[in-house]
Amino acid sequence: MRLHRLIPTAAALTGLLVLSACSPSGEADSTATAIDTVTETATATSTGTVTTGASQSTTTQAQQVAWTETLLDGPTKPEDLVLLESGTVFLSGMSENPGSEDGGAGSLHAVDPETGELTNVWTAENITEAHDTATFGECEGPLDPSVAAPHGLGAETAEDGTEYLYVVNHGGRESIEVFTVDNEALTWVGCSTLPEGSMGNGVVADPDTDGFYVTNFLNPADMQAEFEKAFAGEATGEVLHWTPEKGWSVVEGSEMSTPNGIAVSADGQSLYVASWGGRELVELDRTTGEVLNTVAMEIMPDNLRYTEDGKLLVTGQVIDSFETFVGYEFGDLKPAERYDVFALDPETFTVETVAAGEVPGFGNPTTALEVGDRIFVGSVAGDKILQLDKS
Numbered sequence: 001m002r003l004h005r006l007i008p009t010a011a012a013l014t015g016l017l018v019l020s021a022c023s024p025s026g027e028a029d030s031t032a033t034a035i036d037t038v039t040e041t042a043t044a045t046s047t048g049t050v051t052t053g054a055s056q057s058t059t060t061q062a063q064q065v066a067w068t069e070t071l072l073d074g075p076t077k078p079e080d081l082v083l084l085e086s087g088t089v090f091l092s093g094m095s096e097n098p099g100s101e102d103g104g105a106g107s108l109h110a111v112d113p114e115t116g117e118l119t120n121v122w123t124a125e126n127i128t129e130a131h132d133t134a135t136f137g138e139c140e141g142p143l144d145p146s147v148a149a150p151h152g153l154g155a156e157t158a159e160d161g162t163e164y165l166y167v168v169n170h171g172g173r174e175s176i177e178v179f180t181v182d183n184e185a186l187t188w189v190g191c192s193t194l195p196e197g198s199m200g201n202g203v204v205a206d207p208d209t210d211g212f213y214v215t216n217f218l219n220p221a222d223m224q225a226e227f228e229k230a231f232a233g234e235a236t237g238e239v240l241h242w243t244p245e246k247g248w249s250v251v252e253g254s255e256m257s258t259p260n261g262i263a264v265s266a267d268g269q270s271l272y273v274a275s276w277g278g279r280e281l282v283e284l285d286r287t288t289g290e291v292l293n294t295v296a297m298e299i300m301p302d303n304l305r306y307t308e309d310g311k312l313l314v315t316g317q318v319i320d321s322f323e324t325f326v327g328y329e330f331g332d333l334k335p336a337e338r339y340d341v342f343a344l345d346p347e348t349f350t351v352e353t354v355a356a357g358e359v360p361g362f363g364n365p366t367t368a369l370e371v372g373d374r375i376f377v378g379s380v381a382g383d384k385i386l387q388l389d390k391s
Helices: 220-231 322-330
Strands: 034-042 047-052 055-060 067-073 078-083 089-093 107-111 118-120 150-158 163-169 175-182 185-193 200-205 212-216 238-243 247-250 259-264 270-275 280-285 291-296 300-306 312-317 339-345 350-357 365-371 374-379 384-390
Touching: 067 350, 078 150, 078 300, 078 365, 078 374, 078 384, 089 150, 163 200, 175 200, 200 270, 212 259, 220 322, 238 259, 270 300, 270 312, 280 300, 339 365, 339 374
Parallel strands: 150 200, 200 259, 259 300, 300 365
Antiparallel strands: 034 067, 047 055, 047 291, 047 350, 067 384, 078 089, 089 107, 107 118, 150 163, 163 175, 175 185, 200 212, 212 238, 238 247, 259 270, 270 280, 280 291, 300 312, 312 339, 312 365, 339 350, 365 374, 374 384
């Protein structure tokens, strides 16, 4: 068993929006650079509704921060971003229709946080294989990179300093693919195939075992029915737990509407989960599944990412109805060109606005990742990443 040192770049997962009508097709180049700087600045104020047990209160805290907004070239649907303890940043490019049999391949990139340059790292030429059969003995072997469809990302650092990257994958098999990381070089070490009827979204390492927690977004067997339930706020999935010794199990009490991003608390006692359809963040006791706190969101919250000061950044989409969602997916409706980045304080379970604005060509944000004084925002629509720098 390897010993873990869980780092505060907890994984998340992602809101699964199949918005092919809003996303350009075609392969992304192996490198990309900034293409446009938006001259407007964004300011942030703070609001949030928190529910603890039966009580509910609203907190408001003014905070004026100006940001310079820069659009960077990215892959199709640059959905999730994660920062490793060593400073390496990885980005997942989702397939056109994740979860479907012919959804197509996606991509996985290393991101230079200074220049925005991308390097496609999950290719047959770049991947080294070293199957850890002691931990992942039930995994049949490496996945063909040409069919890989990355989604949510997670990272941890072992006590010996080895860094691990966890990738929710929809291509070829519904799985969590595990890599060790040396700078931008990946070595595939194993996988775990999710239970039938599951669709993974977010992943975070279990601080006590060689396993991980995964949000099961919905049952892909009937996507329309599941998304209808999501927009009605009904439960569609739960949090799954995998260990080498016991395989997959359901975290008791974790059923909710389209569970998405996920993180583990600093003390390892709680799970934080973004309920996309429920439009709220939820704190669960990691052992019992008891709901400890909830906070309502104005957005449909997606991935969760720790900041250096121990807060959780969250962004998400503004979608008012199932009909609007269908318009994105099958019609000509374009997502609102806006973004909202919030920070959850795990101690008070309140949220404040970090950044918000409107950027032409950018909508349906999914992940907000702090890297130094900069924030990168991913999206499930189009092929652009938003870079925010304090003005």
